[in-house]
Amino acid sequence: KAGVTQTPRYLIKTRGQQVTLSCSPISGHRSVSWYQQTPGQGLQFLFEYFSETQRNKGNFPGRFSGRQFSNSRSEMNVSTLELGDSALYLCASSLPTTTSQETQYFGPGTRLLVL
Amino acid sequence: AQKITQTQPGMFVQEKEAVTLDCTYDTSDQSYGLFWYKQPSSGEMIFLIYQGSYDEQNATEGRYSLNFQKARKSANLVISASQLGDSAMYFCAMREGRVQGAQKLVFGQGTRLTINP
Numbered sequence: 362k363a364g365v366t367q368t369p370r371y372l373i374k375t376r377g378q379q380v381t382l383s384c385s386p387i388s389g390h391r392s393v394s395w396y397q398q399t400p401g402q403g404l405q406f407l408f409e410y411f412s413e414t415q416r417n418k419g420n421f422p423g424r425f426s427g428r429q430f431s432n433s434r435s436e437m438n439v440s441t442l443e444l445g446d447s448a449l450y451l452c453a454s455s456l457p458t459t460t461s462q463e464t465q466y467f468g469p470g471t472r473l474l475v476l
Numbered sequence: 477a478q479k480i481t482q483t484q485p486g487m488f489v490q491e492k493e494a495v496t497l498d499c500t501y502d503t504s505d506q507s508y509g510l511f512w513y514k515q516p517s518s519g520e521m522i523f524l525i526y527q528g529s530y531d532e533q534n535a536t537e538g539r540y541s542l543n544f545q546k547a548r549k550s551a552n553l554v555i556s557a558s559q560l561g562d563s564a565m566y567f568c569a570m571r572e573g574r575v576q577g578a579q580k581l582v583f584g585q586g587t588r589l590t591i592n593p
Contacts, residue, residue: 392579404567404583417580449519455579463571464511465581467521 362388365454365468373474379440382471386433386454392416393435394465395427398449407450410435411457439473447475478503480568480584488590489558496543497553497587499568505529509571510551511581512542516564524566527551555589563591 366385374380386393394417395407406419410429427437433454439446449472453465479502489495501510512524527535527542535542543552555562565588569581 394579394581396581396583403585404569404581406580406582409579411579419580451519451521453521453581463509463579464523464526465579466523467513470519472519 365452365466367450367452367468367471369471370469371472371474373476374442375476376442376444378442379438380442380473381436381438382450382452382473384435384437384452384454384468386435386452387456387466390454390456390466391433392455392457392463392465393429393433394453394455395435395437396451396453397421398451398470399445399447404451407437442475444475447473449473478505478508478570478572478582480570480582482568482584482587484587485585486588486590488592491560491591491593492557494554494556495558495562495589497555497566497568497589499551499553499584501549501551501568501570503549503570505572510542510544511569511571512540512551512553513567513569514562514564515567515586521567525553558591560591560593563589565589 368383392411394409409417429435449470451470453467455465481500508529510527514522525537525540541554565586567586568584
């Protein structure tokens with residue numbers, strides 16, 4: 362079974378631009394979560410989508426948004442990019458279960474550099 | 477608020493030795509899950525092992541085992557017979573409580589493990 366895929370893998374943008382990142386979850390997984398990883402702040406939760414609805418949201422400004430499609434694929438968008446948005450953006454998917462072990466499986470990430 | 481603490485920024489271990497990576501957590505939930513992930517330099521987070529708060533036995537997955545001490549709120553990862561390929565960042569994470577509810581992992585700062593030949 363194919364893993365989580367993310368596109369693009371690398372991206373260079375300039376301040377003020379916007380960017381869209383894509384994530385395709387493991388087949389059958391309906392929950393998709395996004396995380397930002399930076400050297401200073403570590404791994405921080407952005408948001409989670411389930412059945413096309415945002416179910417949980419982290420403490421990020423409104424410039425960060427996302428959506429999920431009917432096939433569970435998800436996109437996240439960052440508008441008006443700032444230098445501090447340079448990070449590794451990780452997407453994770455999970456299969457709803459009846460136990461507390463709802464393991465999230467991660468994709469390879471998208472490295473965004475804002476100049 | 478939930479919090480994960482990993483107090484070892486870096487560790488250096490000889491190949492074939494066992495290594496323990498420390499993780500302590502703080503939560504007021506009774507139901508929670510604890511995870512360990514490995515992140516090689518490529519960036520992908522690789523799931524290693526899971527421990528549920530109600531699990532009575534320590535989890536094991538091949539060379540990985542989790543030393544779960546609930547009263548101390550610790551969930552240390554033990555890697556037996558370390559290999560050069562084990563060199564990576566290791567993250568401890570906790571899932572907030574509700575089953576089939578909103579998903580969110582809280583991560584520690586990570587431990588960089590280096591295996592020396």
